[in-house]
Amino acid sequence: MAKLILFSIFAALFLAGILFSAPCSGDNRVCAPGNIAKKCVSGEWVVEECAIGCFDGECMQCEPGEKECASPTKYNVCEENGKWTIAVPCDFGEGCDGGKCSQYTPIECREEGDVRCSWDNEDIVLICNKNLTWVNYQYCEKGCAGEGWCAQCEKDARECTGDVSYKYCKESRNWSSDVICTDGRVCEAGQCVPAGGALCKEGESKCASNSIFVCDKKGGWEFERNCLYGDVCIQAYNGAQCGSGLEKCFGWGEFEQYSKEEGVQYANDGRQRDCENITYRKYCLDAEGKSNLDEFEEKSEITCGEFYMKCEYKKKGEITFQRMRDGWAANCTSVSYEYVCKDSGIDASKEKEETQCGEWVQAEPQKEKGIIEIILSSLLGLFGIS
Structure with a gap:
């Protein structure tokens, strides 16, 4: 009976790994081992690494039970699903300090002209007035970001800035400088794609969640295979590969001369010839294509001239x-x-x-x-x- 239960658990886990790696539909969300949240976007899994943990396919915002101030007079509580509750108001005459309500003390600013985002309205920038108190200063269409400026863009947004260039939204929610498309590609919807409307070049491969897709002759992505349960899809410099995630090598460089020793070889009749012993090394390349000097293969070649009598x-x-x-x-x-x-x-x-x-x-x-x-x-x- 115990063996049957273990086999059922293993089969369920294995099937779950396959289902989570397969192309998806709708807006499904799932959690994967290693604090990974997966969201289905346009038929492909989009992977997000969670700093705290994953719950029901979404990254947790906080540790359950944690508290923080939402405004000078309100506080938030982290629920079991890792999300903050709607702000809870403190009792009359109390203010929030360190996530707890206590006797209210007006929050003052330190220097006139300082700015910050509002506690109560994420679209408002506050400014410190001459009385050293925070007042509304500016309304932001895309919300207040950072230390008190209006965000220029939404997270992960991308836009073409020309036929062969694009910009993307940085963590600060400001636009990046222009990025130029290479290899004759053009920009479409904020992405560099081969000219002529193709999405990719034939033979290219990419990771989509835990699956590998390969570019076909028509320039479209075609599903190739799922990574086995326990493996992850790794986007390396030479294409998508399945592995444990701990691999050091994704390819090898060319053999290059590492050392050279010179010597003399003697024959029984007294003749001699000059010889060279050359050692060559090639180094393992990491996912970015950089040489890992600790991992290498080595070969030696000995070459000699003609025998002669000195x-x-x-x-x-x-x-x-x-x-x-x-x-x-x-x-x-x-x-x-x-x-x-x-x-x-x-x-x-x-x-x-x-x-x-x-x-x-x-x-x-x-x-x-x-x-x-x-x-x-x-x-x-x-x-x-x-």
């Missing part, structure tokens, strides 16, 4: 001759080498010579040359003919 012997010259011993002869070759270094050049102190001879063979007897043969051999030698 110092080596190079052939300098070669001569051939014949050695004679006791009637025997051997043909020999002598090769001289110079020692050359890549950096410092020739080292004369390390020159060397290597001689190799063939087999010893019996020498042919020398016959005496006649005078004519000697003269002819000399003439041929003068002309380089042997």
Whole structure:
């Protein structure tokens, strides 16, 4: 029986998560985990984070049981639903102080010319007169805001200020400076949209409550999927994504060089080559597309040049001759080498010579040359003919 009850509760919660994430209709309001209030606007859930809490789909204005002064002679009480009651008047001869009625003391202002919003009428600005008492000063069509000025706009209002610019209502209920539409977009009803009337660019995605919508070929938003129960839809720099809300990474940047080490690799035969070990890093990007330096991936690449001898012997010259011993002869070759270094050049102190001879063979007897043969051999030698 207990298992059946637990399963029913889980199923109800899961179904509730799906229903709250799905496209909506009418003006429905619901509360979601995490002090979130959801209101259905034009078929999509609009999410509002509540500072105090959520009750029946609306953010609570106050803590239940809390009291505050509504005017010098009236006070408000916070009800169980988190809303203030209609102002309750104090008894005759009493005034409100700190949310409580007590013996009435006129509330005076400190400096002539100071302004503030009226306690009794949210459309009236009060001014401090020369007698240092508050009097009506100005009527505001859109209500009194801030420390005593007429609001210029309603909360969350937006208006086009030109074909490609708009302004929005700030928290102070004053208009912002002009915001320019980018990427060739134009302003319609206070929103930047692609030229030609489309609401979005193909492939774009956005969060609507806890669902992801994708822009189709016609420039309209099309429902793609709901985030699973327990996940939230996050509007990241690269589009809408479902996640826990605690994610640090929404994408990765490009690999960039982080460090470089230089070294030498040696071969068994004494040759060597110069090498570089380059480390590259790419960093995780947060929802705004900024690099998170604590989260990264790393790779290394080693590149080397051709092998070479830093110092080596190079052939300098070669001569051939014949050695004679006791009637025997051997043909020999002598090769001289110079020692050359890549950096410092020739080292004369390390020159060397290597001689190799063939087999010893019996020498042919020398016959005496006649005078004519000697003269002819000399003439041929003068002309380089042997």
